[in-house]
Amino acid sequence: MTTAARAARADYPALRVAPPASSVDLIAAEQAAADFLRALGIPTDTESVRGTPGRMARAYAELFSTPEFDLTTFPNDEGYDELVLARSIPLRSVCEHHLLPFVGVAHVGYLPRERILGLSKLARVVGHFAARPQVQERLTKQVAGWLSDNLEPAGVGVVIEAEHTCMTVRGVRASGSTTVTSALLGALRDDPRSRQEFFALTRLGG
Template sequence: MQVVSDTAGADLGAAEQAAREFLLALGVVLDEDGLEETPARMARGYAELLTARPFRLTTFPNDEGYDELVLARDIPIRSVCEHHLLPFVGVAHIGYLPGERILGLSKLARVAEHFARRPQVQERLTKQVADWLGHHVRPHGVGVVIEAEHTCMTLRGVQATGSRTITSTLLGTLRQDPASRQEFLDLTGVHR
């Protein structure tokens, strides 16, 4: 079993001071009721959004020779746009066609969370999850679809409230075989 972790540590004291200066520079009066602790809360909140939790990669021998699609749908995803540092939130649908090993199902969500907990673009996040699973689990195929709402697009700029972005990465059999590809996409429900 392999332990996956992100070793980058957060300096919450420095982050709190930077948040305080940032908010003051934007004209936020921090000595009003309810705002005194905002820089500390802001620092802790971003530290949580940007720090991946370690997890243990758990796989098991595929003794039964299972060769059908395994799919976890609607895995919650939250990250921050690397261009504006505003959140994007949605769901990931992650599937694979097992090879010699099968994956502990919770690890599909853990891998997605691992790559989401850093400044990201959705396209890269989708590909990183698929590539990582392809490399570490060695399945016959991997499919990842992410649907997310980007607050950098819905709360500011064009303010396209309710719009969602869909990205996909398909590898191996799920990319090469049209029937397998279609089965994966149908089961994700992205054709709603």
């Protein structure tokens, strides 16, 4: 059923969004973390490090978890058709190549049609896709594509700015560098004025 068809119903349902199905074995993860540290020559029998494998396991389990939420939408009774933008949504994820964190902000906007979205849900969607090993390019496209598929707006735009610790604290050690990715769909991609407005409001319009 399309969004337009569902919008005509009084009992328009909220979409329940659940994290990817997975099982977490904290005992096995703690043992693996202890083996990992010992393999790197780091003793785990001192008082300050003895609990580190468990803390590592719990930390990564937290990074890879996200709560379920309802994608709450409302009728666009006023026929609002201008850009809705949530700017500087805090973001944290983990690079799938090195399992090191990357942190930054996401700017997420859309051009409404029949339905408008509860604003907090834009942040929820970002957190939903960030809570797993990721690459920034895929994360950007996943957020944009998911909103386009489930909200069916006239257009969607997503910009992510993040610092990758796999780049800033190791390897090239380019401290202070950030990576910017964008994904534009619908009118925000095809209409130059809408695209310019979106980038200007995200302060990337130059």
